[in-house]
Each structure stands twice: as C-alpha cells, then as structure tokens.
Amino acid sequence: xxxxxxxxxxxxxxxxxxxxxxxxAAAVCRRWxxxxxxxxxxxxxxxxxxxxxxxxxLNHPSLWDAYEGTGHAPVFFPTSPSRVDAGHxxxxxxxxxxxxxxxxDSRGSLLVLxxxxxxxxxxxxxxxxxxxxxxxxxxxxxxxxxxxxxxxPFLLDGEANEMGGRISMSNFRLLxxxxxxxxTLTSVFTAGSSWSEKxxxxxxxxxxxxxxxxxxxxxxxxxxYFYIGDESGKLFDLNGTTGAFSSSVxxxxxxxxFHIQKHNCVLTEGCDGKPRIIVVSxxxxxxxxxxxxxxxxxxxxxxxxxxxxxxxxxPSSLLRHGISTVxxxxxxxxxxxGEPWPFSVNLETMEAAPAEKKMGRxxxxxxxxxxxxLHACLD
Numbered sequence: 001x002x003x004x005x006x007x008x009x010x011x012x013x014x015x016x017x018x019x020x021x022x023x024x025a026a027a028v029c030r031r032w033x034x035x036x037x038x039x040x041x042x043x044x045x046x047x048x049x050x051x052x053x054x055x056x057x058l059n060h061p062s063l064w065d066a067y068e069g070t071g072h073a074p075v076f077f078p079t080s081p082s083r084v085d086a087g088h089x090x091x092x093x094x095x096x097x098x099x100x101x102x103x104x105d106s107r108g109s110l111l112v113l114x115x116x117x118x119x120x121x122x123x124x125x126x127x128x129x130x131x132x133x134x135x136x137x138x139x140x141x142x143x144x145x146x147x148x149x150x151x152x153p154f155l156l157d158g159e160a161n162e163m164g165g166r167i168s169m170s171n172f173r174l175l176x177x178x179x180x181x182x183x184t185l186t187s188v189f190t191a192g193s194s195w196s197e198k199x200x201x202x203x204x205x206x207x208x209x210x211x212x213x214x215x216x217x218x219x220x221x222x223x224x225y226f227y228i229g230d231e232s233g234k235l236f237d238l239n240g241t242t243g244a245f246s247s248s249v250x251x252x253x254x255x256x257x258f259h260i261q262k263h264n265c266v267l268t269e270g271c272d273g274k275p276r277i278i279v280v281s282x283x284x285x286x287x288x289x290x291x292x293x294x295x296x297x298x299x300x301x302x303x304x305x306x307x308x309x310x311x312x313x314x315p316s317s318l319l320r321h322g323i324s325t326v327x328x329x330x331x332x333x334x335x336x337x338g339e340p341w342p343f344s345v346n347l348e349t350m351e352a353a354p355a356e357k358k359m360g361r362x363x364x365x366x367x368x369x370x371x372x373x374l375h376a377c378l379d
Contacts, residue, residue, distance in 0.1 A: 009035055014045055019052030019368050020083055024376055033076060036101060039163050046164025050366040054089065054132070055079050056327060057111065058360035059102050073098030074113075076131075076366070087364065093134040094127060106364040107155035107222070108167035108242055112174070128172065132369055135169045136206065142187045145178065151216075152176035154224055156243045158191060161310035165370035166241065170331055175243055177204060188243065199202055203245040205236040213258045218267030218326065218362070220275035225267045227282050229257050235296070248294050254279060254286075264323060270361075271329040271348040278331050278347075280304075280321050285333070304333065307345065309353040314341055314354075325355075327363030332356075 002057040004012070013035055016022045022045065035041060054081075060072035078084035091098035094113070099114040104126070114126050129136035141150060158171030165171075174189040178198060184206045185198040205228045217225040220242040233250040250256055257264035259279055270276040270289075277296065279289040279343060286305075289299040304321055308314050324340075325332040329347050334340035334354045344355040 002114065003211075008033065010038075010041055010044075012039070014048060015047075017049075017333070019049070019370075019372065022092065023372050023374075026372075036372075037301060038143055039375050042163035044164075046370065051108070051370065053079050053085050054109075054366050055086070055370050056363040056365055057089075057365055057367075058102050058325070060360060074101070074103050074360075074364075077363075083300055089131045091129070091131060094129060094136060095138075100279075103364050105153070105155045106164070106217075107157070107172075108173060109367050109369040110155060110169065111166060111364065112155055113152060126174075128155075128169070128174070128370060130169050131366065133373070135168065137172065137191075139189060141176065142189075142198065148178040148180040149183070150176055150178055153189065153239065154186070154238060157241045163371040168369065173243065175238065201245060203247070205234075205245070205247075217260075217265070217277070219268035221273060222265055226277065227256065227260055229260065246293070248290065248296060250277075250296050251288065251298065253298070266323050266326050266331070268326040268331065268347075269328045271346075276347055278323070278326070280323055280333060285321075285331075285345065287350075302345075302350050303341070305350075307350065308343055311352060311354060314343070323361075325359040325361060325363065328365065332359060 002176060011311050013022070013032070016025055022036060024187070026033040029275065056077050056333055057074045058077065059074050062316055076086050078086050091101060095102055100115055101118040102110055103113050105112040109132065111129050111131065113129065115270055126139045127136050129141055141152070152175035154175045157166035158168065158173055159343060160171045169189055172191045175188050178185045178187065180198070183200065184204055186201045186204055187198045193291045205226050215227045217227045219225070224238040228234060228236065228238045231258055233252060234247050235250055236245055236247050237244055254265040256265070264280045265277065267275055267277050275290055279286045279288070280335045283304050285302050285304055286298060287300040291297050320336040321333045321366040322336045324334045324342055330344050331347065332342055332344045334342040335336065340357055342355040342357050343352045345352050
C-alpha cells in the first residue's frame, strides 16, 4: 500500500462498501485518513454510495401516557445490531429526558420532535437534534402565529452542499403550513437564520375548506404526502430537497374520503425506494403505485386471510384488520377487535410474517451523519 499512488488509493477507498467501513479505513493510518477527509473524495464517495441507515425510531403506541406521568421514550432499532450500538442513539440528552419527547419527522441524520407534555397547547415547542452527536436546537414557531392553524414543521434539506451531504445540524430547513383566517401560508426556517415571512404558495394544498378531511398520508422517497378531501382525489407532495409542492391524481376506483375517515389508508416507501399507498378494507389489502408524476394505479391486491393461513397459531379467519405500523417496504396489521394477532406484510413479495404487538404508527429512518467526523490529527 505504501507504493500505491494517492490517486490509486482514492480509487480503492471509493470502493469501500459502507460508511462505517470507510470510517474504519480512515483509522488505519494518517495517509488514509487524509485521503478520506479530502472534500473532493467525500463528494465522489457520496455520489457512488447510498446514505448509511443506522436504524429506525418508533414512538410509543400511545402518546397520551404522558398525561398520566408515564410517558415512554422513542425506541431505536439498529439495522445491524452487530455494527451499530443502539446506546449511541439514545435521546436521553434532550431537555427533560427522552420520555418527554415524541418524534414528528426525520431526514438524514436529524430528527424533529415535539414535547408531548404540551399536547393541550395550540402551538408546540419543537427540537431538531442529531442523536449520534447529541446536538440539538430548540425551535419555536414563527411570531404572530396565534391566530393560525399550523401543520408541521417538516424537515427539508439545507441550502448548502456539504461534501455531497445536504442536511446537518448547521444546514437544514423547516417548513410550516398555516391556515390564517382562510388563507394558506407557508414559512421556512433556515438553520443559519430564522423563520421567513409567511407567504402564499400557489402550489401548496389548501386546508381551509376541508379541515376534517385534510390528512398527512405519509412519507416516502424524501417527500411528504397530503390528502385533501375536496380536491377531487388529489394528493399533494412536499419535496424534501427543494421544498416545492406538486400534485397527483388518485384513481377513482376507491372512496378515498371514506378510507381517510376510517384511518385504513397510509403511504410509505416500497422496497424499490418509490412511494406506495396501502388501503386495508376488512380482509382485503390493496397497494397502489405511482405510474408517473401525475397518476396512481392499483399494483397488487391480496386477501389477508389467505396470506396469514400459513402462520402458526393464527386464527383461520381474520375478517377486519387495522393498520398498526408502517415502514420502508412493510406494513404491520392487526385485528380491529379481540386479540390483535399482529402480522407484517412485505410490500414486494406480499408475504405475511408474525410481528410485534406494540409498535408506533410510523418508523422514522435515521442515517449516519455526513460528512463523517474524523477527529484524529491529519498532519
């Protein structure tokens, strides 16, 4: 290796298969560390490799425990327990301890949480944090918001490109939607500044005339999706990179207002990284995929009693199911009444498997920070 040129060394290091392995390679010697710390190398590496997912956070199933003084901290599940120490992703460093907080959004290595002891308030304080480095920042809502209904904040990429990384504690944005006296406004918080003035966005969904059918359907592929009941089956999405809104049309074969009201419809990310809408009605589960930028279509359909018939110990007839948890590439369902008998369904194979009884509604992905912190001397 000593005889290898710097260019050849960089080519070898570019082929290191994971973020964690790259950090370990940087610890071998000063020469390797210097090569890995080079800004051009890090940009190139990031363009060749997907971000390293450390694991997923889940809120406790019942947020209302906090009212009785028995709040539960969000739980972290590492993608690889042998390589990622879950203890490094504890949220105990947050003000008041981890049990005081509930996760609202995640992007990159950051989380947005709200203090669930303040649920009776119209406007909640939020904190943006990076669990691995234990850094956090409290964020209050924009001034003069008392007369407005608020939806958010939603994490967006920052304005800078940090060696191929678009989001960090020094480089993030938050977007809030406001219904102010019948007018929908947006405001953006920037890490290096503060909240922008509220302004109108012609592409943003309007929550004013159908507030009871306005619904955050889910998040996938870095975007949030919103369903608005009086918009003729329209689904709005907020791009987490650009902060721009766009819309698509849901197929007319479903009564989407009914599904939203019954909470048996959700959106998540498929195994291929693309968004999927799941509808569960009694014993039937349907999966809808986005055909292009404007339309959705039915992709798969299964009878859940047939999918679970091979699961040992499960009842032969499970007529009504509810959505318990959604995550990347899977959904967890359980019976609406009686023993829950939870099971997961793989969105690619549509195969069922036993699942845990108590998990939060949504899994929040957390990546390792980028660029990686290389603390040792580079001289």
